Amino acid sequence: MHSWPEIYLPKLADRFDFPGLSLFNTETQKIEELEKKTLYRMYVCGITPYDATHLGHAATYLTFDLINRYLRATGARVDFVENITDIDDPLLERAARDGITWQELAQSQIDLFRGDMTDLRIIPPKNYIGVVEAMDLVVDAVEKLRQAGTTYLVDSDLYFTVRSDSEFGERSHLSQDEMLKIFAERGGDPTRIGKRDPLDALVWLSQREGEPGWPSPFGAGRPGWHIECCAIALHYLTPDAGDTYAIDIQGGGSDLIFPHHEMSATQSRAINGQRFARTYVHTGMIGLDGEKMSKSLGNLVFVSKLIQSGVSPVSIRWALMERAYGADLMWNDSLLAQAERDIQRLQLNLARMEVAPTDSVITAVIESLSHNLDTAGALNHIRAWMDATEAGATGGEAGELSRALDTLLGLAP
Numbered sequence: 153m154h155s156w157p158e159i160y161l162p163k164l165a166d167r168f169d170f171p172g173l174s175l176f177n178t179e180t181q182k183i184e185e186l187e188k189k190t191l192y193r194m195y196v197c198g199i200t201p202y203d204a205t206h207l208g209h210a211a212t213y214l215t216f217d218l219i220n221r222y223l224r225a226t227g228a229r230v231d232f233v234e235n236i237t238d239i240d241d242p243l244l245e246r247a248a249r250d251g252i253t254w255q256e257l258a259q260s261q262i263d264l265f266r267g268d269m270t271d272l273r274i275i276p277p278k279n280y281i282g283v284v285e286a287m288d289l290v291v292d293a294v295e296k297l298r299q300a301g302t303t304y305l306v307d308s309d310l311y312f313t314v315r316s317d318s319e320f321g322e323r324s325h326l327s328q329d330e331m332l333k334i335f336a337e338r339g340g341d342p343t344r345i346g347k348r349d350p351l352d353a354l355v356w357l358s359q360r361e362g363e364p365g366w367p368s369p370f371g372a373g374r375p376g377w378h379i380e381c382c383a384i385a386l387h388y389l390t391p392d393a394g395d396t397y398a399i400d401i402q403g404g405g406s407d408l409i410f411p412h413h414e415m416s417a418t419q420s421r422a423i424n425g426q427r428f429a430r431t432y433v434h435t436g437m438i439g440l441d442g443e444k445m446s447k448s449l450g451n452l453v454f455v456s457k458l459i460q461s462g463v464s465p466v467s468i469r470w471a472l473m474e475r476a477y478g479a480d481l482m483w484n485d486s487l488l489a490q491a492e493r494d495i496q497r498l499q500l501n502l503a504r505m506e507v508a509p510t511d512s513v514i515t516a517v518i519e520s521l522s523h524n525l526d527t528a529g530a531l532n533h534i535r536a537w538m539d540a541t542e543a544g545a546t547g548g549e550a551g552e553l554s555r556a557l558d559t560l561l562g563l564a565p
């Protein structure tokens with residue numbers, strides 16, 4: 153699947169130091185500094201292409217874009233892989249409702265998503281992989297689980313034994329009751345008769361009447377959600393066999409902590425014996441005017457609609473950066489209006505001949521980002537610089553600040 157256009161990141165001058173990047177690791181429940189490396193392998197779970205791209209998506213991909221920008225600004229390489237769950241129940245249901253094929257629906261939403269990511273200046277993944285195009289890999293991964301003796305059949309569907317991994321549950325920190333409840337809410341089937349453990353995960357669904365299927369050694373069918381990401385990540389991020397962990401960063405929204413990321417990690421360990429990700433990073437949920445933003449409430453705010461109504465994509469970035477990435481955010485019109493005013497003011501200040509000193513604000517923005525991506529702190533430093541510039545302070549280089557803010561925060565006008 154082709155990605156979207158690459159983004160040029162101006163290099164910052166060598167005199168700027170980059171402290172190690174610390175991030176909140178869901179597994180350890182601590183803010184931890186990433187090990188200094190020359191190559192980071194980052195996997196971010198992509199969309200199921202039937203409702204692209206709402207603000208919750210934008211907030212998630214913005215967060216990992218900021219991590220990507222920071223690590224690249226330090227001179228490291230970031231191998232970034234993202235998937236598209238382009239075959240799944242919700243896609244089939246929506247396509248049937250709308251009277252189009254699931255392929256047409258997926259294609260239209262993937263195109264929309266690419267356009268939105270381009271507008272939002274999100275660095276594209278090196279490998280943007282659809283499950284359908286990766287079906288051979290996924291079948292291989294399921295076969296490895298089967299050979300490891302971790303699967304069993306319920307009727308003609310194949311399930312993974314979650315308790316085959318002694319570390320099952322360690323990334324999500326939930327009680328058995330909480331796991332059961334959330335599993336049922338997020339696509340799991342804890343009450344299906346014949347399962348050995350209610351939390352066991354479907355890895356291969358045999359082909360149903362009127363639904364698509366792909367050939368496999370366990371019969372025609374399609375994969376469960378979790379094994380897809382595990383298979384794509386393990387193939388495209390080339391785990392280092394000498395490392396305890398297969399990849400460096402697993403990312404996604406906090407609604408993916410369980411069951412999705414727990415299951416992918418557990419299945420990955422069953423395949424290669426390594427722990428999956430060194431750091432699990434999760435982003436908060438976006439609400440609207442005091443309510444949860446959700447498909448069922450019908451109150452999703454779409455990036456493309458905002459842009460069509462005249463909102464600049466950079467204002468959307470700014471508004472989303474006003475919160476800590478891990479916190480939930482209640483979106484409202486005044487937040488966006490304030491962001492638009494801030495962006496206009498920034499552009500006016502960066503266009504001045506004389507501006508307040510810029511080295512100090514660049515250093516302060518880098519410092520803020522290094523502390524668990526404190527974007528709100530970074531924006532406050534930029535506001536203080538605008539105050540000083542408007543008060544007549546001089547001695548800075550507007551062009552250098554503009555380039556640095558673009559590299560670090562994607563704030564090119």
Ligand code: ZN
Nearest residue numbers: 197198381412
């Ligand atoms: Zn995933």
